[in-house]
Amino acid sequence: MTDNATTVNRCYCGCQTTVGYGRTFAPGHDKIAEAAFLAAHHHSSVAELLKSQGYGPDNPVTDAAVKAGAWKQCEHCEYKGAPESIRNHMAKVQKAESNQRESLEKSLRALGGTWDPSRGMQTLRDAGFHPSEKYIREVYRRLADDGLLEKIDENRAIYFVTEQ
Numbered sequence: 211m212t213d214n215a216t217t218v219n220r221c222y223c224g225c226q227t228t229v230g231y232g233r234t235f236a237p238g239h240d241k242i243a244e245a246a247f248l249a250a251h252h253h254s255s256v257a258e259l260l261k262s263q264g265y266g267p268d269n270p271v272t273d274a275a276v277k278a279g280a281w282k283q284c285e286h287c288e289y290k291g292a293p294e295s296i297r298n299h300m301a302k303v304q305k306a307e308s309n310q311r312e313s314l315e316k317s318l319r320a321l322g323g324t325w326d327p328s329r330g331m332q333t334l335r336d337a338g339f340h341p342s343e344k345y346i347r348e349v350y351r352r353l354a355d356d357g358l359l360e361k362i363d364e365n366r367a368i369y370f371v372t373e374q
């Protein structure tokens with residue numbers, strides 16, 4: 211145990227390279243160690259490694275990462291990733307959503323008339339988006355709050371464009 215200090219200062223892949231304080235690997239050697247570990251214990255197969263821990267299609271390791279609090283899931287879809295990846299992903303989602311909203315609002319103003327969810331969906335599909343009906347309803351509700359749309363059917367999401 212007396213050489214503990216020197217032990218932590220040598221690369222963990224075993225190459226005997228001295229590494230800086232607080233480091234465990236020489237640059238890139240974590241990948242070498244990972245590959246060696248998989249070769250030694252799991253026939254170089256990530257699938258085997260996962261299986262050995264009970265993970266697979268029915269017990270996704272990505273769910274485990276979320277449950278452990280290390281990863282997060284997107285609020286809008288099934289996407290899971292490290293917090294940094296989620297931030298990038300969410301920025302893209304929000305950009306796409308505001309583009310869709312602007313596109314739909316422009317069409318409403320340009321065309322006027324009566325709009326139900328399927329007309330909104332078709333309009334956005336023609337513009338190259340893939341909106342859900344729920345999303346269209348949300349946008350309609352928000353535009354109704356803003357006064358651009360007026361709900362003309364008590365029970366269904368049918369709106370009339372009030373201004374152009």
Ligand SMILES: [Zn+2]
Nearest residue numbers: 221223225239
């Ligand atoms: Zn090394």
Ligand SMILES: [Zn+2]
Nearest residue numbers: 284286287289
């Ligand atoms: Zn998402």
